[in-house]
Amino acid sequence: MNTKAIYAACLFAALNICTLSARAEADVSARTYSYGTHLDIKKVVSLTQDTTNACGIVDAQLTYLDSQNKTQVLDYRKIADCNEDN
Template sequence: MNTKAIYAACLFAALNICTLAARAEAADVTAKTYTYGTHLDIKKVLSLKQDATPSCGIVNAQMTYLDSHNKTQVLDYSKFADGCTTDN
């Protein structure tokens, strides 16, 4: 094996270890439910999800984000479905 192949294998192994560590950290996060007045410390939004619905109405949604200490947080909240853009 040449040195480039060894370096590539080491880099691949290190990236896999980092990915596993990030997944383990994210699995330990429990979702908090938003209520009026909840203090939000959002540095960066990582993902937004919502229940699928074919019609306009209120749906459950979830936001995963990093706070100012770079800790992953999950917030559950309610919102109007994305299909409500043309409805009043």
């Protein structure tokens, strides 16, 4: 068998695996935090917040892996990260 064909087959297999894992993460639906919600956080993947210039309460989102390495998304509200010169 030709080595180029073997390399192409390996690359194709790797791309398929990456595509499947990306598709699985895209199917995760966010849940909204409420007081008392049990959080099973093993590793934080990302933290984001609305990109407004206002200080105060904004919408934010936490993406994390739980103890079973499943991606979870949590919507919550927080005080904005802002710099005020007072």
